[in-house]
Amino acid sequence: MDPVVFLVQCLNAIQYGLLLFLVASGLTLIFGIMGVINLAHGSFYMIGAYMAFALGPWVEQVLGGGFLVTLVVVVLLAVLLGYVLEWVFFSYLYEREHLQQVLMTYALILVFEELRSLLVGDDVHGVPVPAWLSGTIPLGELMTYPVYRLLVSGVCVLVALGLFWVITRTRLGMTIRAGASNREMVQAMGVDIQFLYRVVFAAGVALAALAGAIAAPVSSVYPGMGNQVLIICFVVVVIGGIGSIRGALLAAMLVGFVETFGTVFFPQAAGLLVYVLMAAILLWRPEGLFRSA
């Protein structure tokens, strides 16, 4: 393989892996701490992308801001959405069987999908890349690489670093880690677990929405985009070990590389490879790469 082509594929794999990490990190936190198998997590990704599409022009007109302001608005709205959702739909479900929560999140997928259809319609929409990011960087003699994709990777890396800082260095992060390894004990130590749940859920929704919003100019927005990302993110979470941010990062990169290079080398079996990888890893380590507890 030509080294430049190889480099481009590597960049693509990293960018894809980092995006997966953003979505999967929220999923792994929500599962690790709240014990909720959140099937609706893909919908939050979809909501983020559609918000970037629908709010972009509005932000430009009313607030006079560009793409970055749109991202901030999307994240703020997503935090609000997550906070309210946890409060209205999940706060009374913790004492029930886990499968009841699965049913609830499944219903939310249907509701969000239809609300999207009612509000925005069923067409595929492109989201323009902001002008100051629309250039390309020459690689070698023939290839170029779009600046925007580099920015996506950059934003993801920043968010990942911030997340690691919060989780490992702050008091909130400490409670979150403690909650992931032993929920009852944290409660017994006097932590307001209800509030912790709400924060974690809101953060998870915000991360997924942010991922959707920055991915929108690359992938465009289309119906069902959330479901596609959902299953692959579950794969990431499980390979990484539930509740482990570090594991999610490693697994996301692994999946990113396997999918990207799988599509190049074995187009026939590209879809299959990720699942073979997951099955192999789980048979080797039945609790994922990094089990937090």
Added chain:
Amino acid sequence: MRSSTSFSVLAGLVLLAALALFPLIGSRFGIDLVTKMMILAIFALSLELLVGQTGLVSFGHAAFLGIAAYTVALMTPESEPASIWVVLPAALLFSGGYAFFVGALSLRTRGIYFIMVTLAFAQMAYYVFHDTALGRGSDGIYLYFRPDVSIGDWRLIDLDAGNTFYWFVLASLAFVFVLLSLIVRSRFGRALAGIRVNEQRMRAAGFATYPYKLAAFVVAAMLAGLAGFLSALKDGFVNPELLSWHESGAVLIMIILGGIGSLWGALLGAFAFVLLQEFFQSDPIFGEFARHWQLTLGLSIIACVALMPQGLIGLGRQLGRRVSLRRRLRHA
């Protein structure tokens, strides 16, 4: 206990009679709908053996349905029907065989990891039919002839004639329900229940739990295979969507909706899910809004979760408790 058993038998017989007589009054559309409901009920019942009875939540159950359906489609020649004595056992055998392989490996994991490994193996099967020459891509394969049911030259039944296929599906459903009822009451079924409640204790009591779980996994897969076999016959074609995670998810939703832990719950859940879907999709009732049936379906599922913690089957129990509570309050 005994009175509830005899009530169950009575309810079962009434339902059986009602379903058996339905084609005499139902329209073509209605008969098709009920056939679909009954096939999904077999599928849901097969998963209930795993989820509700053994406590193994499988998120890849559609693979076994799909493999059986593809087996029938691939084994039926384009110009003549195959014999049911060949295709039906083959379909069940392939489903069971894959389940033996998947179960043997995935039962090493637990909880959410088990859910995800079963999903992974189902996705592998999905991509095999979707991406390789064997399954002929996303368009799937047509099945031109329903299998021939005859012994020697004597034609037992003709699955294409009138409502024969409907009754054939009904008989299959009754068979599966009775079989599972017997399994649940058997020593094997009791062992599965023990594993669900406390696997460690079962092991301490001297049960090798792994073979029990594997056996349950294979039996459930073969019953799902029966549903797949019937579904291929009903639609006349198969495509990879039969194996997709949406199918695995939908059947899980059906049994949760109906109420985990009871065969009646699985049956009720499957019927209710299909009927709700059909109801919210109907133009005469919802007019223009029928296009957005997922919204109304989603909202009604949310209402079910909020109001019925034990699923549809628990509703009676819930109401009963409320009545007795009120009576007690009045006396106090």
